[in-house]
Amino acid sequence: xxxxxxxxxxxxxxxxxxxxxxxxxxxxxxxxVRSSAVRAVLIVAxxxxxxxxxxxxxxxxxxxxxxxVLVGIAATIVATWSVLDVWITRQMWNQRHGVxxxxxxxxxxxxxxxxxxxxxxxxxxxxxxxxxxxQRSGRR
Numbered sequence: 001x002x003x004x005x006x007x008x009x010x011x012x013x014x015x016x017x018x019x020x021x022x023x024x025x026x027x028x029x030x031x032x033v034r035s036s037a038v039r040a041v042l043i044v045a046x047x048x049x050x051x052x053x054x055x056x057x058x059x060x061x062x063x064x065x066x067x068x069v070l071v072g073i074a075a076t077i078v079a080t081w082s083v084l085d086v087w088i089t090r091q092m093w094n095q096r097h098g099v100x101x102x103x104x105x106x107x108x109x110x111x112x113x114x115x116x117x118x119x120x121x122x123x124x125x126x127x128x129x130x131x132x133x134x135q136r137s138g139r140r
Contacts, residue, residue: 036089040082047075
């Protein structure tokens with residue numbers, strides 16, 4: 001950005017330039033999800049415009065208001081499906097291509113890691129008549 005002196009000449013201002021490349025905060029959506037989202041936005045925009053026109057036609061008492069109400073109901077159903085399509089497409093993408101994730105601290109350890117610990121617990125359990133105490137049942 002340039003600052004101008006009183007005589008009209010420009011002096012370079014300290015600081016950032018006019019165009020600074022910043023990293024994206026979130027990753028870009030996959031192409032099928034993005035295209036369904038764009039389609040949904042366009043359908044919803046047309047539906048809202050149509051609903052506004054229908055409202056004004058109903059206020060003026062035009063004969064065109066009733067057919068527009070019927071078309072508005074159909075457009076609302078289509079717009080709802082298009083918004084659901086974005087969610088369904090996103091879920092399908094995640095299932096087919098996987099999600100990058102890391103195990104959290106609450107994640108369970110693999111089953112192979114738990115088995116030796118169980119065997120050591122069984123070995124340390126007190127025996128009563130040849131059967132570990134924790135495996136005895138009170139019912140006979």
